[in-house]
Amino acid sequence: MSKDNHFAPNPALADFLRSLPEFPLRKENGHKGNYGHVFLVGGSRGMSGSIALAGKAALAAGSGLVHLAVPESILNIVASYAMEYMIAPLPSDPEGKIDPSAQEMIIHSLNTFTAGAIGPGLGRIHNESVVLRSVLQNVEKPVVFDADALNALAPDLWIDLPEGELKIAGTRIFTPHPGEFARLTGEPIPQTEEERKNAALRFVQSFKDHYHFSHPEKDSLILILKGHRTIITDGQNVYINETGNPGMATGGSGDVLTGILVSLIGQIRDPLSAVRLAVALHGLAGDCAAKVLEQESITASSLILYFSDALRLFRSVRR
Numbered sequence: 001m002s003k004d005n006h007f008a009p010n011p012a013l014a015d016f017l018r019s020l021p022e023f024p025l026r027k028e029n030g031h032k033g034n035y036g037h038v039f040l041v042g043g044s045r046g047m048s049g050s051i052a053l054a055g056k057a058a059l060a061a062g063s064g065l066v067h068l069a070v071p072e073s074i075l076n077i078v079a080s081y082a083m084e085y086m087i088a089p090l091p092s093d094p095e096g097k098i099d100p101s102a103q104e105m106i107i108h109s110l111n112t113f114t115a116g117a118i119g120p121g122l123g124r125i126h127n128e129s130v131v132l133r134s135v136l137q138n139v140e141k142p143v144v145f146d147a148d149a150l151n152a153l154a155p156d157l158w159i160d161l162p163e164g165e166l167k168i169a170g171t172r173i174f175t176p177h178p179g180e181f182a183r184l185t186g187e188p189i190p191q192t193e194e195e196r197k198n199a200a201l202r203f204v205q206s207f208k209d210h211y212h213f214s215h216p217e218k219d220s221l222i223l224i225l226k227g228h229r230t231i232i233t234d235g236q237n238v239y240i241n242e243t244g245n246p247g248m249a250t251g252g253s254g255d256v257l258t259g260i261l262v263s264l265i266g267q268i269r270d271p272l273s274a275v276r277l278a279v280a281l282h283g284l285a286g287d288c289a290a291k292v293l294e295q296e297s298i299t300a301s302s303l304i305l306y307f308s309d310a311l312r313l314f315r316s317v318r319r
Contacts, residue, residue, distance in 0.1 A: 007291045007313055016242040017317045020280055021273035023264075032064030036266020039113035040259070041106055042120040042147075043070035043078055045096025050121030050147070050255045052081035053300050057259025059084050060307045061278070063266055069109060071098050093126060100127040103134055110139040114266040119149030120255040128152035142171040142265050146258045150176050154183040158210060166211050171219045171271045173261060175254065177226045193229060197238055200225045204235035222275050224261075226254065230279055232272075239276055243283025245290050252300025257282045260307070284310035 009017065027034065038058055043051035051070055058066045059082065070078050072089035073096040079087050090106070091099035098106075110116040118135060125131065132152040135143065145153065178189045181199070190199040204223050213219045225231040230241040260282050264274040288309040289302040 007288050007309070009313065009317060013242060014317045017280070017284075017314055020314075021268065021270070021277050022318070023277055023281075023311065023314065024268070035062055035064035036114040036263065037065040037067070038063050038262045038266045039067045039069065039109050039116045040120070040262060041069045041090075041098070041110075041116070041118040042122045043068070043074050044098070044121055044123035044125075045071070045073055047121035047123060048074040048077045049081075049252065052078050053252050053255040053304070054117065054120045054259035054262075055085040056082050057256040057304050057307070058263040059259075060304045061260045061263035061281075063263040066263075067109075067113065069102075069106065071096055095123075097123045097125045100125065100131050103131045106131075107135060107138050110135065110141060110143060113141060115142045115144075115262050117144035117146060117258050117262040119144075119146035120258055122148035122152075124148060124152070129156050136172065137166075137168055140169040142173065142271050144173045144175060144258055144261050144265070146175045146254060147180075150174060150180045150184060154180075157184060158206075167214055168211050168219070169214050171222065173222045173224065173265070173271065173275060175224045175226060175258060175261070177254065181225055193231075193240075196225055196227070196231055197233075197240075200231045200233050201235060201238065204233055208235055220272075222272055224257075224275060224279060226257075230283075232275055232279060234272055237272070241279045241283055243280050244286050245283075245295060247290050247293070247295030247298035248283070248286040248303070250299055253286075253303060256300050256303045281307065281310050281314060284314060288313065 040054050055066050055068045066085040068085055069088045069090050071092035073092040075089045090102040093099040129152050132149055182189045185203055190196045200223050204221050207221050220234045222234050232239040261278045264278040265271050268274040285303045285306045288306040289298050
């Protein structure tokens with residue numbers, strides 16, 4: 001937010017920040033096409049703020065172009081939040097949610113853009129599991145699944161399909177909080193850090209046993225198990241995040257993370273590196289905010305506002 005935010009990280013945090021992948025500097029002759037064209041799907045009547053927060057976060061994190069696809073019922077509301085992102089209307093059902101007839105349009109668009117995300121403010125749509133499974137299996141670009149997108153997949157994630165139909169075309173990033181993770185696994189919420197890490201590894205390994213990636217040499221499932229000391233794993237590597245604070249436990253914080261995730265995946269192109277950096281910078285934005293605001297006063301919008309401070313601090317530590 002300000003160059004006067006003199007937040008100096010302690011030595012342990014500084015070492016953690018130095019261990020992260022680099023956030024590339026902009027090229028002097030760069031243009032918006034160099035920095036990713038991302039596509040986010042979500043929103044519903046009464047939950048327009050979620051997809052708007054995700055879109056604004058993607059802009060703040062550096063995406064060259066941000067495109068939101070929302071039900072036509074909330075198009076004007078979402079457009080009013082920011083002038084910089086583009087918006088596409090999707091067919092809307094009587095409840096103001098995305099109609100399942102939008103499925104092919106969503107899949108086509110996700111395959112066209114650099115990276116995508118689905119879930120913020122989506123709500124529970126009719127035939128939701130069919131739509132989400134189709135996105136899961138048929139999009140070649142990296143896709144972040146968040147919030148209601150995960151809840152839609154949970155009931156039949158492990159249902160067997162005819163031989164050869166359980167294929168996935170590109171990298172998938174799942175972002176469950178503990179309750180959503182319990183729904184995905186069908187198991188109790190893990191409590192200790194060791195239990196959380198082992199449960200995350202088991203989930204990714206089970207997913208890879210059940211689903212087959214068309215290009216396993218470059219595509220995978222990346223799980224972000226959110227919470228204090230968020231866990232990131234692709235089933236082989238495990239990373240523990242060391243940024244963030246309790247003030248971030250507020251509505252919309254996850255939507256902001258989704259926007260930062262899809263933005264960095266669109267720019268860095270190595271999904272695991274992008275995910276590690278996005279999670280850390282999201283938490284660091286919260287830490288920068290907490291140096292100015294009381295934790296109780298931090299909102300999801302604060303994380304967007306202080307993202308620039310977080311990026312500046314990240315780069316200063318690595319000089």
